[in-house]
Amino acid sequence: MKKRMATATLTAALLFSSLSVPAALAAQTTQAAEVQSSVNMRTSPSTSASIIRSLKKGEQITVMDKVNSYWYKVADSSGKQGYISTSSQYIELQASVPAQDGNAVALSSVSFRKAASTSGERIRYLKKGEQVTIVAKTNSYWYEVKDGNGVRGYVSTDSSYLKVTGTIPGGNTGGNTGGNGGGTVTNPDVSKDKQVEKIIAAGMKYLGTPYEYSSDRNTTTTFDCSDFVRQAFLDGVSLKLPADSRQQGQYVKDKGSITTNWKQLKRGDIVFFMSYKGTKASAYNGIDKSKATITHDGIYLGDGKVLHTYSKEGGGVTVSSIEGTHWEYRILFGGSAL
Known part of the structure; x- marks a missing residue:
């Protein structure tokens, strides 16, 4: 009798332990994971579903x-x-x-990278409102942080991306939202020239990437004009611009320093254009450009060159000359987004 009871007790214990792990997993909303070998990500849970893309070995993903x-x-x-x-x-x-409550919160979407560099591989984007723990301040530009799943990476110290809400190892504290006193963590300004070069370098690496009208903002396989500009700024200095050229134009205007004379543009400025009317200057006579609609934008490189993408026939992301071309006649204004 005792033997049967002991056996029943052991069986129940084993059954409970086998069920407890899945129950714990089920309670989690998301979990970090790493791809072990190339696997297809599909549109629905079926081998007959369309393939979105192949995930690569070593890629970090989130199980939802x-x-x-x-x-x-x-x-x-x-x-x-x-x-x-x-x-x-x-x-x-x-x-x-x-x-965990953490000691910082994301104020807007920001790249979470494997290395303290804009060229570091992106693990994912931290979402607005996401709680993280700053483990250390690596340098003036980067925090080492840990997300809610324990994944470690690096995030820009720019105060527009992370709000420090607690103590950072090393003695820095958060809690203030303004001013220079108290425990607010302040960061030395990154030289604007250095930021510009990072943006341009980020954009140049996409030379030849195919053009697609209304491209997917979540991939870098194709771009339309504003998607490309947005990605260059995001990759270069972790600045997330609005999604379309008109909103980007307003963003630059709100910065307060624009010019309608393209020869006064500075390297790294965003330049905005109206619709194509023809190759000759006369085709644009009589147009009130102050009221014209923005239909295109690009990044000014200096020396009369613009880095942009505008059509499949144009070869995707490319560098074009402005002077004496329809690009010169179509310019509405330009200015810095920094």
């Missing part, structure tokens, strides 16, 4: 939900969502860390 025994719903570092196999051959779940 376990749909069933065979499929996870995941998000890649750009935020694109899809479904992949649950097989451990393809994905390894990383140890989850209970959510």
Whole structure:
């Protein structure tokens, strides 16, 4: 009798322990994971569903939900969502860390990178309102931070991206939202010239990337004009501009320093254009450019050159000369977004 009771007790204990792990996992809303070998991310949990793209070995992703025994719903570092196999051959779940209050909060979407550099591989974007823990201030430009899943990476120290809400190891504290006193962490200004060069370098690496009208803002496989400008600023200095050229134009105007004379533009300025009317200057006579609609923009390189993308026929991201071309006649204004 005692033997049967002991056996029943052991069986119940084993059954409970086997159920407790999935229950704990089910309670988590998201979990970090690493791709172990190339695997297809699909539009729905089925092998017959369309392939969004192939995830690469070593890629960091977020598991959002376990749909069933065979499929996870995941998000890649750009935020694109899809479904992949649950097989451990393809994905390894990383140890989850209970959510913490942290000592900082993201004020806007910002790149979370593997290295303290704008060329460092992006793990993902931190979302506005996301709580993180600043582990250390690496230098004047970068924090080492830990997200709610325990994943470590680097984020810009620019105060427009992170608000420090607690103590940072090393003695810095947060809590103030303005002024120069108290515990506000202030960062030395990065030279504007250095920022400009970072933006241009980020844009130049996309030379030849195909043009696509109304391109997907979550990928870098194709660009339209404003998507390209936005990505160059995002990659270069972690500045997230508005999504379209008209909003970008207003953003630059709000900065308070624009010019309608392209020869007064500075390297790194964003330059805005009206619609194409023809190749001759006379085609634009009589147009009130102060009321014309922005239809295109690009990054001014200096020496009468603009870095931009405007059509498939134009070869995607390219460098064009302004003077004596329709680009000169179409210019509305330009200015700095920094």
